[in-house]
Amino acid sequence: MYRKQFYVFDQDRPVPVVIRNYERGDFDDLIQVQRESFPPPFPSNLWWNPVQLNNHVTLFPEGALCIEVQGVLAGSMTGLLIDFDPDHPDHTWEQITDHGYIRNHVSTGNTLYVVDISVRPSYRKLGLGQALMSSMYEVVVHKGLDRLLGGGRMSGYHKRANEMTAEQYLNAVVAGEIKDPVITFLLRCGRTPLKVVSNYLEDEESCHYAALMEWKNPFVTTSKII
Template identity: 60%
Template sequence: MFRKEMYLFHDNKPVKTFFRQYTEDDFEQLIAIQRESFPPPFPPELWWNKAQLHNHVTIFPEGALCAEIDGTIIGSITGLIVQFDPLHPNHTWEEITNNGYIHNHNPNGNTLYIVDICVAPPYRKLGVGKWLMQSMYETVISLDLDRLLGGGRLPGYSKVSHEKSIDEYVNNVLNGTLKDPVMSFLLRCGRTPVCPVKNYLEDKESCNYGMLMEWRNPFKSC
């Protein structure tokens, strides 16, 4: 079972933080964090429900991780294993995650796919999201998978979509002339771009695009 502790800094004060697998006892807190982390116009039907969370902790508990401070859940990250073919990268979030229910989890697959990551807003300056992602990298290595993969939102794209194509927007983020709240965060976490995916998720801020980004297992060639 995955469990580690470390100190994160809040207002220059070290705070002991635990990273562990989440359980049924955490469901109410996890759903509350989803509501707080993804307010409208993010579609409310994409917030976790208890049936989805139950599947996460029973089908693939190794991919159901959370961060906790003083007994309070402050963030979570969820994944499943899929068989990914880099030559055919296009898919939707709903297809590859089974709409968040992960019934399509493939224990014999080659890729840990990120279903979701969220951190309660008051704790985002502590670097919780980055360390949750790091914990999933450790899971990739532990399970001897080829990569971690996921489609990130592009919430900054709608502001410039009238003047830039999606490829221009991505290139601008990569060359530093623009910042995107999600893509820039994932770059800081060590993820590298694969390609933008059209109609990945119903999300007006992203113009329904998702940015497919990966982290390759450094102990394997893939």
């Protein structure tokens, strides 16, 4: 199981944090993190429920991570293993994650797929999201997987949808011409875009699009490249 203790910085002040596997006793806090992280218009029915969380800690506990700041659960990240075929990348969040229940987890899969990452808004200046992402990269390396993969919300796209396609928007973010709250964060974490996926998630801010983004295990060479 995973546990890492280190410091993040609140301006110049070191703050102790712990990243560990979340457990059943954390469920209420995890659901509250979801409420704070994804307020309306994000659909509340997509917040975690206890059955989903129980599946996470039962089916793939290695992919169930949370971060504590001085004893307060401030964020979480969840994944499952899939067999990803780069020749057939299109999917929806519901299909790939079993609506968040991860009953389709493949213990011998080649790819760690990110189901969710969330950090309480009041803690977002501490770099906790990047810390969680780095820890999940360590899980990828530890298990010898090909990659980490996930769909990134294009949460600023609704402001530009009348003037550019989703693909043009993603290209503009990658070029540094536009800053998107989610995609720019993922780029900072070392993720690289593969393609835009339509109807990925019920998400008005993204106009239901997502950018499929990966992090390749630098210790593994794969033959298939998009």
